[in-house]
Amino acid sequence: xxxxxxxxxxxxxxxxxxxxxxxxxxxxxxxxxVERVNEKALALFNTFEQxxxxxxxxxxxxxxxxxxxIMQDAHDIYMITLDDNSEFAVSIQSFIEDNVHYVCLVLRxxxxxxxxxxxxxxxxxxxxxxxxxxxxxxxxxxxxxxALILVDLDRFKKFNESLGKTKADSLLREVSRRFKKLSSxxxxxxRYSGDEFxxxxxxxxxxxxxxxxxxxxxxxxxxxxxxxxxxxxxASIGIATVGNEHRNLxxxxxEADQALFYVKNNGRTTYRYYDKQLSHYFPNEALMEAHxxxxxxxxxxxxxxxxxxxxxxxxxxxxxxxxxxxxxxFGMVSPGQFIPLAESSGLILSIGDWVxxxxxxxxxxxxxxxxxxxxxxxxxxxxxxxxKNFVTRVEQLLKKYEVDPQYLELEITESSMTNLHETTSxxxxxxxxxxxxxxxxxxxxxxxxxYLKTYPIDxxxxxxxxxxxxxxDKKNEAIVAAIILLSHTLGMEVIAEGVEEEVxxxxxxxxxxQKVQGYLYDRPLPANQIVEQYFMN
Numbered sequence: 001x002x003x004x005x006x007x008x009x010x011x012x013x014x015x016x017x018x019x020x021x022x023x024x025x026x027x028x029x030x031x032x033x034v035e036r037v038n039e040k041a042l043a044l045f046n047t048f049e050q051x052x053x054x055x056x057x058x059x060x061x062x063x064x065x066x067x068x069x070i071m072q073d074a075h076d077i078y079m080i081t082l083d084d085n086s087e088f089a090v091s092i093q094s095f096i097e098d099n100v101h102y103v104c105l106v107l108r109x110x111x112x113x114x115x116x117x118x119x120x121x122x123x124x125x126x127x128x129x130x131x132x133x134x135x136x137x138x139x140x141x142x143x144x145x146x147a148l149i150l151v152d153l154d155r156f157k158k159f160n161e162s163l164g165k166t167k168a169d170s171l172l173r174e175v176s177r178r179f180k181k182l183s184s185x186x187x188x189x190x191r192y193s194g195d196e197f198x199x200x201x202x203x204x205x206x207x208x209x210x211x212x213x214x215x216x217x218x219x220x221x222x223x224x225x226x227x228x229x230x231x232x233x234x235a236s237i238g239i240a241t242v243g244n245e246h247r248n249l250x251x252x253x254x255e256a257d258q259a260l261f262y263v264k265n266n267g268r269t270t271y272r273y274y275d276k277q278l279s280h281y282f283p284n285e286a287l288m289e290a291h292x293x294x295x296x297x298x299x300x301x302x303x304x305x306x307x308x309x310x311x312x313x314x315x316x317x318x319x320x321x322x323x324x325x326x327x328x329x330f331g332m333v334s335p336g337q338f339i340p341l342a343e344s345s346g347l348i349l350s351i352g353d354w355v356x357x358x359x360x361x362x363x364x365x366x367x368x369x370x371x372x373x374x375x376x377x378x379x380x381x382x383x384x385x386x387x388k389n390f391v392t393r394v395e396q397l398l399k400k401y402e403v404d405p406q407y408l409e410l411e412i413t414e415s416s417m418t419n420l421h422e423t424t425s426x427x428x429x430x431x432x433x434x435x436x437x438x439x440x441x442x443x444x445x446x447x448x449x450x451y452l453k454t455y456p457i458d459x460x461x462x463x464x465x466x467x468x469x470x471x472x473d474k475k476n477e478a479i480v481a482a483i484i485l486l487s488h489t490l491g492m493e494v495i496a497e498g499v500e501e502e503v504x505x506x507x508x509x510x511x512x513x514q515k516v517q518g519y520l521y522d523r524p525l526p527a528n529q530i531v532e533q534y535f536m537n
Contacts (some may be wrong), residue, residue: 017047020040020106020107020108020472021037021038021040021041021043021044021106021107021108022036022037022038022040022041022104022105022106022107023036023037023038023041023057023104023105023107024036024102024103024104024105025054025070025100025102025103025104025105026100026101026102027062027101027104029112030071031053031181032053032054032055032067032070032103033051033052033053033054034048034051034052034053034054034057034399035050035051035102035286035293036050037064039120039121039169040120041107041499043118043119043120043122043123044107044120045057045058045059045123046123052058053326054066054067057099057500060248060426062080062082063427065080065081065082066080066090066105067429069090069092070092070103070105081181086474088107089107089108090105090106090107090108090197091105091106091108092104092105092106093106095151109536117129117132119176119191121169121172121173121176121191121362122172122173122191123175123176123192124176124180124191124197125189125190125307126178126187126190126191126192127191127192129190130190130198130231130249131150131199131249133188133190133200134247134249137200137247138246138247138284143244144202144203144204144244145202145203145204145241145242145243145244146156146200146201146203146213146241146242146247146252147199147200147201147203147209147239147240147241148198148199148200148201148239148240148241148242148249148252148253148255148256149197149199149200149201149209149212149213149216149237149238150192150196150197150198150237150238150239150253150256150257150259150260151179151197151198151199151216151236151237152195152235152236152237152238152264153175153195153196153198153233153234153235154233154234154235154236154264154268154269155234156168156190156194156195156233158448159171159199159358163226165489167226167227168205170226171226171231171233172195174224175220175224175233176191176197178214178219179199179219180195180219181219181276182199182215182216182219183210186201186202186203187199187200187201187202187212192358198256199212199216206241208359209239209241212280213237213239213271216235216237217235217237217269220232220233220234220235226527234268234269235269236263236264236268236269236270236271237260237263237270237271237272238255238256238257238258238260238261238262238263238271238272238274238275239256239258239259239271239272239273240252240253240255240256240259240273240274241273241274254469255274255278256274258274258278259271259272259273259274259278261285262273262278265340267335285341287329288330288333288337288338288341289341289345289347291328291329291330292325292326292338292341292342292345292347293347294326295325295351296350296351296354298328300325300326300327300328301323301324301325301351301354301355302323302324302326302527303321303322303323303324303355303358303359303362303527304321304322304323304324304524304525304526304527305318305320305322305376305524305525305527305530306319306322306517306522306523306524307317307319307517307521307522307530307534308377308495308515308516308517309515309517309521310514310515311505311509311513311514311515311516312514316374316534317372317374317375318374318375318376318377318409318515319374319375319376319377319530320353320376320377320379320411320517320524321358321376321377321378322335322379322524323335323339323351323355324524325338343381343383346383348381348383348384349381349383349384349387350509352379352380352381352383352384353384353393355378355379356378356393356394356397357378357397359376359378359407359408360397360398360400360401360403361401362376362527363376363401363403363407363408364401364402364403366531366535367402371531371535373404373407373534374407375406375407375408375409375436376407376408376409377409377410377411377436377438378408378409378410378411379411379440380410380411380412380416380417381416382412382413382416385416385426386416386422386426390426390431391426391429391430394408394410394430394433394435395433398433398435404434405433405434405435405437406434406435408435408436409435409436409437409438409458409459410430410435410437410438411438411439411440411461412437412438412439412440413439413440413441414439414441414442417439417455423455424454424455427455427456427457428456429477431456436459437455437457437458437459438457438458438459438460438461438495439457439459439460439461440461441461441463441497442460442461442462442463442483452486452487452490453490457492458492458493459492459493459494459495460483460492460493460494460495461494461495461497462480462483462484462494462496462497462513463493463497463498464496464497464518465480465498466480467480467497467498467499467504467508467518468498468500469494470503470504470507471503471504471507475524477507479513480496480507480508481511484508484511484512484513485511488512493512493515494513494514494515495513495515495516495517496508496513496515496516496517496518497517497518498517498518498519499516499517499518499521500517500520501520502520504520505520
């Protein structure tokens with residue numbers, strides 16, 4: 001039988017038994033070798049090499065229970081209890097392919113014994129084991145303190161998307177093997193969820209926790225090899241500690257999660273201990289999302305506008321629209337906090353559409369009041385940009401509010417532009433409408449320069465991280481000067497963000513940057529103040 005044929009058979013068997021351990025054996029008289037196993041069987045017996053003896057795979061004592069029924073060709077389901085007291089319902093199916101005799105064993109867990117506390121994929125202790133262990137910890141009078149260390153693999157989703165689930169699972173198993181080597185009498189490791197792990201550590205001095213946490217990072221430094229290709233993994237870590245007082249696991253998990261949340265939103269790949277200040281930074285995320293669902297309905301969202309200064313004329317003829325959220329429970333919520341939540345929950349689609357329509361409404365109101373026309377830039381999220389009806393929606397809003405397309409600018413980010421064909425098609429349709437297209441945070445991505453010649457872009461916005469270090473970093477000066485020169489050569493307008501000091505403005509004037517925006521000129525203002533300060537004077 002060909003390997004491909006064998007794979008197809010096993011795949012069908014797995015599809016028919018998605019929740020069971022499946023092992024396919026090849027029979028030679030009274031001898032059996034293991035040809036293939038699925039993930040659940042691999043996790044159950046912890047070892048597998050194609051062609052290994054069935055007795056070695058199942059372990060001798062277990063094999064002595066299984067083999068007599070196989071030899072009798074017993075097709076009826078029967079019960080066995082393995083070494084660890086796990087009870088299984090076993091079914092056997094024999095079949096012949098190309099004159100080769102195969103046996104398929106399907107084992108369904110009835111009572112799991114020790115396996116109830118093991119994660120099937122990684123063989124680490126699971127969440128159930130974590131709670132059981134905590135009961136024992138609370139029952140002991142130990143003077144040592146405890147650190148709960150919550151580890152989240154950074155951007156693991158990209159491995160699932162790029163490599164596929166099977167190979168990503170192999171990565172998780174290797175990560176787990178490395179983590180398991182860190183366990184000791186003073187420390188246990190658990191797989192808490194998909195790509196999150198928990199270490200429970202006894203300690204006397206916090207320095208011990210610091211050193212252990214560094215070991216976690218160090219064990220990830222060596223490359224992970226998949227299909228002869230090196231891949232590298234990083235992690236973010238949140239830590240909560242407790243002395244020998246009453247120890248509440250859920251409370252500690254929540255505190256470690258708050259510390260982890262802070263790390264992930266402030267650069268990743270480091271660790272932080274929980275402190276009470278974080279409770280203000282990290283409100284209940286589920287509750288915040290529930291409030292965000294009703295933000296439009298309860299009229300909690302507003303649009304603020306930040307002016308953009310034309311350095312050639314010192315006039316203002318364009319603004320950037322920025323959303324603000326004043327919630328009845330949380331008060332003013334930072335965009336850095338609720339925008340990622342809106343992105344991950346999918347609410348960014350309705351919120352983004354609301355901002356776009358609100359801007360068009362303002363354009364119509366200001367025109368009817370006789371104010372001079374200005375161009376307004378609206379940030380478009382990657383999900384919003386890739387919606388099938390996005391261009392149609394823009395066209396509908398332009399017509400509904402009678403907005404001249406030249407006064408609407410759509411700001412997109414590099415993450416919106418990864419698919420060449422899709423992006424080109426959308427941008428060409430937008431340009432036919434007559435709107436402006438700008439690229440926000442330019443210079444922070446890896447492929448930005450190629451976008452300049454590939455896509456129909458009107459405006460480049462230089463990321464504020466480059467502007468902040470002008471005069472401090474000669475490399476940043478060179479990068480900013482090069483971006484301005486290249487953009488001018490390609491006929492594009494350049495806007496510098498985050499200008500806060502006069503020395504930054506002087507540098508940008510020197511290199512002929514057309515426009516600037518930042519706190520040196522004005523903060524984002526509500527619409528009524530924009531009217532008073534910039535239209536009435």
